[in-house]
Amino acid sequence: MTKNVLRGLRAVALTGTLVLATGAAFAQTPIKLGVLEDQSGDFAVATIGKVHAIQLAAEEINKAGGIDGRPLELITYDTQSDNTRYQEFMRRVLQRDKVDVVFAGFSSASREAYRPIVDQFNGFAFYNNQYEGGVCDGHMIVTGAVPEQQFSTLIPYMMEKYGKNVYTLAADYNFGQISAEWVRNIVKENGGKMAGEEFIPLGVSQFSQSIQNIQKAKPDFVVTLLVGTAQASYYEQAASANVSLPMASSVNVGQGYEHKRFKPPSLKDMYVTTNYIEEIDTPASKAFYAKFKAKFPSEPYVNQEAENSYLAVYLYKQMVERAKSTKREDIRKVIAVGDVCMDAPEGKVCIDPKSQHMSHTIYLAKVGADHSISFPKVWEGIKPYWLGDAGCDLTKKDPMAQYTPSNPPPKP
Numbered sequence: 001m002t003k004n005v006l007r008g009l010r011a012v013a014l015t016g017t018l019v020l021a022t023g024a025a026f027a028q029t030p031i032k033l034g035v036l037e038d039q040s041g042d043f044a045v046a047t048i049g050k051v052h053a054i055q056l057a058a059e060e061i062n063k064a065g066g067i068d069g070r071p072l073e074l075i076t077y078d079t080q081s082d083n084t085r086y087q088e089f090m091r092r093v094l095q096r097d098k099v100d101v102v103f104a105g106f107s108s109a110s111r112e113a114y115r116p117i118v119d120q121f122n123g124f125a126f127y128n129n130q131y132e133g134g135v136c137d138g139h140m141i142v143t144g145a146v147p148e149q150q151f152s153t154l155i156p157y158m159m160e161k162y163g164k165n166v167y168t169l170a171a172d173y174n175f176g177q178i179s180a181e182w183v184r185n186i187v188k189e190n191g192g193k194m195a196g197e198e199f200i201p202l203g204v205s206q207f208s209q210s211i212q213n214i215q216k217a218k219p220d221f222v223v224t225l226l227v228g229t230a231q232a233s234y235y236e237q238a239a240s241a242n243v244s245l246p247m248a249s250s251v252n253v254g255q256g257y258e259h260k261r262f263k264p265p266s267l268k269d270m271y272v273t274t275n276y277i278e279e280i281d282t283p284a285s286k287a288f289y290a291k292f293k294a295k296f297p298s299e300p301y302v303n304q305e306a307e308n309s310y311l312a313v314y315l316y317k318q319m320v321e322r323a324k325s326t327k328r329e330d331i332r333k334v335i336a337v338g339d340v341c342m343d344a345p346e347g348k349v350c351i352d353p354k355s356q357h358m359s360h361t362i363y364l365a366k367v368g369a370d371h372s373i374s375f376p377k378v379w380e381g382i383k384p385y386w387l388g389d390a391g392c393d394l395t396k397k398d399p400m401a402q403y404t405p406s407n408p409p410p411k412p
Helices: 003-022 044-063 083-096 108-120 147-162 174-189 208-217 234-240 283-295 304-323 328-337 385-390
Strands: 031-037 072-078 101-104 125-127 140-142 165-171 193-200 221-225 247-249 270-274 341-344 347-350 360-367 373-382
Touching (some): 147 360, 147 385, 193 208, 208 234, 304 341
Parallel strands (some): 221 247
Antiparallel strands (some): 270 360
16 A cells, blocks of 8 residues: 555544544434545645635534534545546545545646546535636536636726736646636637737746746736646746736635735736635624634635635535435435525625536735735626526536537537
């Protein structure tokens, strides 16, 4: 047995014991929730908070009586930012551990690595991450924000404020490629043009050529869709090269809290559309932040993926209690009614029955020269409308596919 598998097994034992201990008086069979998240590797800086948020929600639920009187047990594996681990552990939790539901994945590549396995074994999974959109699969619920919520708000705002000449710098995999397609389309629809577009392989940490390309192209602003610890090095390198252009992103700050990790003013004038970051100054946000930090005082930042994961546990609880069942088919009947909603730390959220994606309050976060955060604009109740409008309707048909603006679902 490898060290990595042993590490994963230790995580299972520790987490399961911890959560069950809070509900030791329960006599009923536990509801098992598999947690496959990157607790080490390139993405861990953004994903440790997801695991902690799930633990926090599970502990609260168990202390309050569980889910329909049943305790919630977490079965946790460290996927180590490795897509083959997602496949290995997804098979394990579905076949051996017999979990009722799985919360899994940070990168879109990891999601697409495990999603066929969830489909194959008729599993049920939550993807609690911001992503490029397009997944129409009845085996999946997505609580993260999608392009029509983030780019349709962000890009027109930036073009009106700074100009219509746009440069995109994106991670070279499905997230970056499809997100860049959304940016390209919205720029064109708003009368702008692309000054340039680059796709950077994951793991790349040197950006001197990209910086030269941007300086030569002279865009009005740069859309940064960079992912992981290595690619985040762009910001300090760009600042050192005096690239003082405004930046726009759907992924930075809200996930990897680069404004906290890097020295000011490297992220000056970055604008991000996010459904949650810890700086949101509302009573609900403050209450969530306070109890999160009380349980995990060493957590460096409470990001949008932590909030997405926390509220996902409560949404799952609501679905199971309304369905009186943990079976996916029964839960989907509840979703199809169209009123699975809750008051989350960000504001009210609801699950769209056609796509099984979630509505969000979208906050436009601006990073100042001192890396402080302000919110020039807030959009409430933005629905994940694109998939449903394009032809995805999981209440009628389940194609188990991912679509893009250039490859939309077939109309019924």
